[in-house]
Amino acid sequence: MNQLNKTIKQLSKEIADHLGLDELPINFEDLGDEDSRIYFKEEYISINTKYKNNYEECAKCLTHEYRHVFQIFYANLFQTETAVRWKSLLPSIVNSSNINKDGSNYITQELEVDAFAFTKFYLEQYENIEVVNRIKGLDDVLDLYLEKNIKIM
Secondary structure, three states: OOHHHHHHHHHHHHHHHHHOOOOOOEEEEOOOOOOEEEEOOOOEEEEEHHHOOOHHHHHHHHHHHHHHHHHHHHHHHOOOHHHHHHHHHHHHOOOOOOOOOOOHHHHOOHHHHHHHHHHHHHHHHHOOOOOOOOOOOHHHHHHHHHHHHHHHO
């Protein structure tokens, strides 16, 4: 195991601990255009092999995917307004299998906004990694989301 993998493994543990989750194994796989993916049944996180030697991109992928795991647990364990809403959104989540051509039905989902916002929050707060998204205006949306939802970050 090279130093990058040790560092990513440590980050994985820290994110899981922060969210109150069990740590998941990490695999690097050819995911085509996707950066990362969570395999719920197989219980692991997959990161695109193109990021194998890029700590920051791996960190973004891990943080984002762990947040999706958190969303499921939160939605099923709590009865807050957010938990109830998330539970209703989970069955119809858009992913790589049903995304439209421009991706607009993916990025506008509350569960994705939450995962992107958590990634920005966590990496800037705990890893000193500035997260700037390529989608115009997304960072403004994430900042507003964080202001309103900081208690569940």
